[in-house]
Amino acid sequence: MPEQLYLPADRASRLASIRAAFPGLEGPDCPTPGGRAAGLLRLQRVDPVAYDRSRNFLDGAVTGLSPYVRHGCITLGEARAHSLRVVPAQRAWKFIFELAWRDFWRRVWKSLGPAVRKDVERPKVALGQAPLPDDVREGRTGLPCMDATVRQLVDEGYVHNHARMWFASYCVHFRKLSWRSCADWFMGHLIDGDLASNHLSWQWVASTFGAKPYIFNKENVVKYSGNRWCAGCTARCPFDDSYPALSRRLFGEEAT
Numbered sequence: 001m002p003e004q005l006y007l008p009a010d011r012a013s014r015l016a017s018i019r020a021a022f023p024g025l026e027g028p029d030c031p032t033p034g035g036r037a038a039g040l041l042r043l044q045r046v047d048p049v050a051y052d053r054s055r056n057f058l059d060g061a062v063t064g065l066s067p068y069v070r071h072g073c074i075t076l077g078e079a080r081a082h083s084l085r086v087v088p089a090q091r092a093w094k095f096i097f098e099l100a101w102r103d104f105w106r107r108v109w110k111s112l113g114p115a116v117r118k119d120v121e122r123p124k125v126a127l128g129q130a131p132l133p134d135d136v137r138e139g140r141t142g143l144p145c146m147d148a149t150v151r152q153l154v155d156e157g158y159v160h161n162h163a164r165m166w167f168a169s170y171c172v173h174f175r176k177l178s179w180r181s182c183a184d185w186f187m188g189h190l191i192d193g194d195l196a197s198n199h200l201s202w203q204w205v206a207s208t209f210g211a212k213p214y215i216f217n218k219e220n221v222v223k224y225s226g227n228r229w230c231a232g233c234t235a236r237c238p239f240d241d242s243y244p245a246l247s248r249r250l251f252g253e254e255a256t
Contacts, residue, residue, distance in 0.1 A: 052094040
């Protein structure tokens with residue numbers, strides 16, 4: 001490894017320099033530019049009202065701030081201050097609420113330390129412990145919604161939060177996989193991954209850090225994805241049922 005690596009200012013030249021210095025380095029280009037300047041530019045584009053209205057939709061007005069917050073390019077306080085500058089507090093509350101969740105995850109991590117890799121609470125339903133299989137890891141489940149999530153994760157290092165929840169629920173509850181092995185693998189691909197937000201979110205889905213397990217159905221995917229996968233899907237859909245029926249199938253009881 002060279003003792004010092006000169007990195008040109010423009011991104012294309014930087015990538016070329018890095019690959020020349022590390023010829024064995026493989027992997028796709030990350031589409032998210034790094035650095036504080038890029039983070040501040042992204043922050044200035046945030047519309048808290050549009051975020052509130054559409055954040056759960058895959059094509060909604062998500063902020064894209066998480067990589068910059070994760071790597072310390074911008075702070076949660078700066079994000080909150082921006083929202084209060086551009087809209088009244090009562091219209092910024094949902095955006096600030098989501099910032100508070102990230103702050104909460106961090107505080108739990110500070111309190112528990114490495115223990116966030118273990119069940120924080122007793123699971124509310126029986127959980128499986130199967131290791132992450134190759135068909136999930138490689139995006140070969142045959143379910144377009146899940147396989148597309150894996151491809152985006154691996155190719156871009158980023159996935160919409162709603163798709164993360166669907167994927168986590170699929171792994172933990174539909175496939176009965178160990179949430180720990182899945183969370184470790186998932187975080188390894190994320191450009192915004194940190195132990196607090198990632199592992200505690202997986203625990204929330206699993207019900208080891210929440211009041212009940214998180215599950216979803218086909219109707220939910222169709223609504224929030226714009227039907228991008230289901231319209232042409234020929235697979236036998238494990239999600240095509242009502243929530244009570246899914247809960248009985250998955251847990252032997254109805255959702256509460």
